[in-house]
Amino acid sequence: xxxxxxxxxxxxxxxxxxxxxxxxxxxxxxxxxxxxxxxxxxxxxxxxxxxxxxxxxxxxxxxxxxxxxxxxxxxxxxxxxxxxxxxxxxxxxxxxxxxxxxxxxxxxxxxxxxxxxxxxxxxxxxxxxxxxxxxxxxxxxxxxxxxxxxxxxxxxxxxxxxxxxxxxxxx
Amino acid sequence: xxxxxxxxxxxxxxxxxxxxxxxxxxxxxxxxxxxxxxxxxxxxxxxxxxxxxxxxxxxxxxxxxxxxxxxxxxxxxxxxxxxxxxxxxxxxxxxxxxxxxxxxxxxxxxxxxxxxxxxxxxxxxxxxxxxxxxxxxxxxxxxxxxxxxxxxxxxxxxxxxxxxxxxxxxxxxxxxxxxxxxxxxxxxxxxxxxxx
Numbered sequence: 001x002x003x004x005x006x007x008x009x010x011x012x013x014x015x016x017x018x019x020x021x022x023x024x025x026x027x028x029x030x031x032x033x034x035x036x037x038x039x040x041x042x043x044x045x046x047x048x049x050x051x052x053x054x055x056x057x058x059x060x061x062x063x064x065x066x067x068x069x070x071x072x073x074x075x076x077x078x079x080x081x082x083x084x085x086x087x088x089x090x091x092x093x094x095x096x097x098x099x100x101x102x103x104x105x106x107x108x109x110x111x112x113x114x115x116x117x118x119x120x121x122x123x124x125x126x127x128x129x130x131x132x133x134x135x136x137x138x139x140x141x142x143x144x145x146x147x148x149x150x151x152x153x154x155x156x157x158x159x160x161x162x163x164x165x166x167x168x169x170x171x
Numbered sequence: 172x173x174x175x176x177x178x179x180x181x182x183x184x185x186x187x188x189x190x191x192x193x194x195x196x197x198x199x200x201x202x203x204x205x206x207x208x209x210x211x212x213x214x215x216x217x218x219x220x221x222x223x224x225x226x227x228x229x230x231x232x233x234x235x236x237x238x239x240x241x242x243x244x245x246x247x248x249x250x251x252x253x254x255x256x257x258x259x260x261x262x263x264x265x266x267x268x269x270x271x272x273x274x275x276x277x278x279x280x281x282x283x284x285x286x287x288x289x290x291x292x293x294x295x296x297x298x299x300x301x302x303x304x305x306x307x308x309x310x311x312x313x314x315x316x317x318x319x320x321x322x323x324x325x326x327x328x329x330x331x332x333x334x335x336x337x338x339x340x341x342x343x344x345x346x347x348x349x350x351x352x353x354x355x356x357x358x359x360x361x362x363x364x365x366x367x
Binding site: 165 | 184200204208221227232287307328329331339345346357358
């Protein structure tokens with residue numbers, strides 16, 4: 001697999017170039033790294049607060065109830081109802097989406113229609129709420145403008161695109 | 172907006188638990204999530220510390236500037252407000268490249284570093300136009316190799332684990348283009364609203 005080679009190659013290229021250009025690589029590394037600690041600490045309250053709220057929503061069963069409401073809507077479009085929870089959860093919680101994708105692939109098989117659809121859906125969008133929390137949290141953005149609307153609308157397009165593409169390609 | 176969503180999730184969750192008798196689960200979830208958040212931040216810290224160190228070397232060695240030079244025309248189109256030769260461009264490109272190759276944990280540090288550079292540019296606590304665009308690109312996740320999904324498919328003995336790569340790339344391109352268009356639409360709407 002290419003991906004095994006990717007990260008070591010990046011490290012190799014960076015270090016070789018730095019050495020040729022006489023950059024004091026280790027000292028610069030330590031200097032740059034410090035910023036990582038700072039970002040992680042700034043991030044923690046934003047991430048922790050958001051995660052607790054999502055966890056309450058999920059554990060109470062409210063999330064499941066909302067998913068049930070949307071199910072008939074999904075079968076109307078012709079997509080399997082089993083995929084709906086994943087489509088709804090994908091922008092909100094990355095870990096929940098990943099476990100749903102795994103569960104769908106395990107239950108229906110990776111080469112089934114639902115398995116393919118779950119794979120494409122999981123791979124083609126990201127957890128909008130998490131990304132907004134992390135990216136804006138790290139730099140202390142309080143007024144986020146249209147960011148959430150843009151992210152969620154793009155997710156919607158991504159999910160619809162996944163369904164249409166998988167229907168065309170695999171069924 | 173985020174205040175509303177945040178409060179909404181917790182309030183509705185607790186109210187729902189009160190009616191349906193799932194308060195015990197809610198209680199457990201609160202405390203296990205606190206641990207989980209610390210664990211995620213810790214593992215994220217490791218990744219952040221390593222990649223930001225490495226990227227600092229890349230910056231000093233002129234690699235980021237080189238990358239920025241090659242792709243400047245494209246970045247200029249997507250981020251018209253970033254001045255030429257600004258370090259943010261190098262970090263945005265590293266972030267996009269890492270995303271494309273499915274290196275999620277390398278993409279985040281570079282994206283965050285790019286955000287910091289953008290914050291220096293805007294100097295306010297309000298999301299700037301470039302920040303929203305960077306976010307849009309990241310939430311729509313421009314991936315060429317969906318590594319995690321491939322791993323799951325292999326684990327459950329797919330006859331052809333990579334069969335979904337083409338479809339995923341197509342879907343991700345559509346969602347990224349859509350994200351950029353939606354982002355532009357909202358930008359022009361803000362601009363129009365400002366001019367009355």
